[in-house]
Amino acid sequence: MPRAGLDPAVVVAAAAELADEAGLGNVTMGSLAERLGVRAPSLYKHVDGQADLTRRIATLALTELGDALRDALQGRAGPDALSAAAQTFRTYAIEHPGRYAATVRVTSVQPGDPLADAGTRVFESLAAVLRGYRIEQADTIHALRMLRSLLHGFATLEASEVFQLGTDIDESFTWLVGFVDRGLST
Amino acid sequence: MPRAGLDPAVVVAAAAELADEAGLGNVTMGSLAERLGVRAPSLYKHVDGQADLTRRIATLALTELGDALRDALQGRAGPDALSAAAQTFRTYAIEHPGRYAATVRVTSVQPGDPLADAGTRVFESLAAVLRGYRIEQADTIHALRMLRSLLHGFATLEASEVFQLGTDIDESFTWLVGFVDRGLST
DNA sequence: AAGGCTGGCTAACGACGTTAGCTTTTAGCT
DNA sequence: AGCTAAAAGCTAACGTCGTTAGCCAGCCTT
Numbered sequence: 001m002p003r004a005g006l007d008p009a010v011v012v013a014a015a016a017e018l019a020d021e022a023g024l025g026n027v028t029m030g031s032l033a034e035r036l037g038v039r040a041p042s043l044y045k046h047v048d049g050q051a052d053l054t055r056r057i058a059t060l061a062l063t064e065l066g067d068a069l070r071d072a073l074q075g076r077a078g079p080d081a082l083s084a085a086a087q088t089f090r091t092y093a094i095e096h097p098g099r100y101a102a103t104v105r106v107t108s109v110q111p112g113d114p115l116a117d118a119g120t121r122v123f124e125s126l127a128a129v130l131r132g133y134r135i136e137q138a139d140t141i142h143a144l145r146m147l148r149s150l151l152h153g154f155a156t157l158e159a160s161e162v163f164q165l166g167t168d169i170d171e172s173f174t175w176l177v178g179f180v181d182r183g184l185s186t
Numbered sequence: 187m188p189r190a191g192l193d194p195a196v197v198v199a200a201a202a203e204l205a206d207e208a209g210l211g212n213v214t215m216g217s218l219a220e221r222l223g224v225r226a227p228s229l230y231k232h233v234d235g236q237a238d239l240t241r242r243i244a245t246l247a248l249t250e251l252g253d254a255l256r257d258a259l260q261g262r263a264g265p266d267a268l269s270a271a272a273q274t275f276r277t278y279a280i281e282h283p284g285r286y287a288a289t290v291r292v293t294s295v296q297p298g299d300p301l302a303d304a305g306t307r308v309f310e311s312l313a314a315v316l317r318g319y320r321i322e323q324a325d326t327i328h329a330l331r332m333l334r335s336l337l338h339g340f341a342t343l344e345a346s347e348v349f350q351l352g353t354d355i356d357e358s359f360t361w362l363v364g365f366v367d368r369g370l371s372t
Numbered sequence: 373a374a375g376g377c378t379g380g381c382t383a384a385c386g387a388c389g390t391t392a393g394c395t396t397t398t399a400g401c402t
Numbered sequence: 403a404g405c406t407a408a409a410a411g412c413t414a415a416c417g418t419c420g421t422t423a424g425c426c427a428g429c430c431t432t
Contacts, residue, residue, distance in 0.1 A: 003379065003428070029420060041421075042380050050420070108347050141353045142361035145343075146336070149362070153339025154331070161294050167327045175328035176335070183369040189397065189410065215389060227390075228411050236389070 004038050011036065011046045012056045019057060019098025024105065027053070027098070051107075055115060058106045061099035062118035065092050069125035077132040079181045085129045086151060086177045093155035100155065123148075133184040143184065150180065190224050197222065197232045198242045205243060205284025210291065213239070213284070237293075241301060244292045247285035248304035251278050255311035263318040265367045271315045272337060272363045279341035286341065309334075319370040329370065336366065 014035055019027045029050065033040040047053045065088075072088040073081050093100040109116045123144070130143050154173065163169055200222055205213045215236065219226040233239050251274075258274040259267050279286040295302045309330070316329050340359065349355055 006379080028418085030418080038379095039381065040419085041382085041423095044421075045379055104342070104346065106346075139361065142358045143365075145340070145349060145355075145358045146362045146365060149339035149343055150332070150336050151339070152343060153335035153337070156290070156342065157331075157335055157338060160290065160292075163331060169331075172328045172331045175325065176332045179329075179332060179369050182372070183365050186368070186372075192410080214387085216387080224410095225412065226388085227392095227413085230390075231410055 004036060004042075006036060006038065006042075006046055008046045008056070011043060012053070012060055015053055016057050016060055016096075016099050016102075019102060020096050021098070024054070024057075024098045024101040027057075054102045054105055057099055057102040059115045059118050061096065061103050062115065062122055064096075064099070065089070066118055066121035066125060068092055069122060073125060073128060079132075079185075081129045081132050082181055082184075083174075083177050085126065086173070086180075089151045090155055090158070090173060093159060097159050100159070104156070130184070135184065147180065150176065190222060190228075192222060192224065192228075192232055194232045194242070197229060198239070198246055201239055202243050202246055202282070202285050202288075205288060206282050207284070210240070210243075210284045210287040213243075240288045240291055243285055243288040245301045245304050247278075247282065247289050248301065248308055250282075250285070251275070252304055252307035252311060254278055255308060259311060259314060265318075265371075267315045267318050268367055268370075269360075269363050271312065272359070272366075275337045276341055276344070276359060279345060283345050286345070290342070316370070321370065333366065336362065 011032070015027055015032050018032055018035055022031070029040040029043055032053075033043055036043075043053075047056065068088050069085055072084040076084050106115065109119070126144055126147055127140070130140060130147070133143075135143055154176065157163055158169060163172075197218070201213055201218050204218055204221060208217070215226040215229055218239075219229055222229075229239075233242065254274050255271055258270040262270050292301065295305070312330055312333055313326070316326060316333070319329075321329055340362065343349060344355060349358075
């Protein structure tokens with residue numbers, strides 16, 4: 001019985017792939033173990049059960065999303081930055097639906113948690129976008145929450161195919177980004 | 187063994203209450219049966235399994251939400267209507283987190299489904315709000331999707347306690363409604 | 373080379389969803 | 403009112419899943 005050479009990172013990466021392919025709900029200990037060529041109980045040597053696993057997937061997702069946002073925002077400001085951030089956010093959620101779903105399913109977070117740190121970096125990227133607009137100090141938090149709600153809501157609704165076909169969703173998204181830009185510019 | 191006098195409506199109502207109290211994830215056939223004073227398999231006489239059950243909860247939720255919106259929008263137009271609709275939406279999602287969660291978990295819908303009808307009525311109420319603003323015909327669908335994304339995203343994030351404490355969430359919400367109003371008014 | 377940690381395994385339990393099949397109540401028809 | 407059949411409850415049982423316990427083999431250290 002040869003070793004499989006697993007460690008937490010490998011397990012979580014496989015789980016994230018599986019989540020994207022089959023849906024987060026189908027990331028079962030059994031199916032994940034099978035994909036890794038191992039029996040289900042062996043996973044507990046690397047991960048603290050399913051709750052811990054989805055938490056780690058969420059952390060991975062927020063880290064990746066944060067990196068993507070920082071990449072996209074380099075050298076951009078104002079409407080350009082807003083558009084880039086929004087597109088990046090949306091693209092990530094669509095291309096990694098399982099990972100993204102994990103970020104939603106997560107139960108509340110204590111500070112010091114790596115998940116909290118990863119979330120904070122995403123948050124800061126969105127804050128950086130707003131810095132390109134003249135917004136009252138007191139309103140920044142409100143604008144941030146709005147931006148987040150909008151991006152999250154759009155991504156979620158698009159992923160669950162709630163939007164009726166008929167009018168192009170890309171078109172709606174760019175319209176929506178333009179709407180926010182105009183609103184923040186006044 | 188006396189009859190319990192159940193029917194689908196009673197079962198779904200109990201399930202919706204349980205979902206709001208304990209979370210949708212804890213609406214198990216066993217716990218629901220216990221609340222109804224019955225054994226789990228008996229529920230299958232009224233409901234087609236768990237998928238059907240959450241689908242019915244979602245239908246109930248969208249029906250209630252649609253009714254609440256229609257009530258709130260009577261005799262209102264423009265900013266007034268927008269504010270009333272937004273508050274109604276948010277309040278419903280907060281007061282009925284389990285029901286609201288069911289509307290998200292639902293798999294795609296065929297026309298003719300009562301769920302689709304209930305969803306359409308909610309949709310039409312939001313469309314009615316937009317009728318109070320001068321919006322290009324072609325942009326209506328975009329504005330509708332934006333409004334929906336925003337309300338849904340905000341409700342979801344608030345429910346999962348993602349917003350950090352620090353600044354009042356009510357305040358952010360009214361700011362956000364004002365932002366949309368100004369944007370739609372130009 | 374010995375020995376201990378580490379990462380795999382099997383076995384087993386409890387919770388859950390679901391099906392099958394029995395029994396009793398109840399409602400409707402004559 | 404009595405009979406019958408459908409409806410609504412029940413118990414028993416199965417499969418899946420998450421998880422724990424406890425065993426054993428391979429690798430790293432010395």
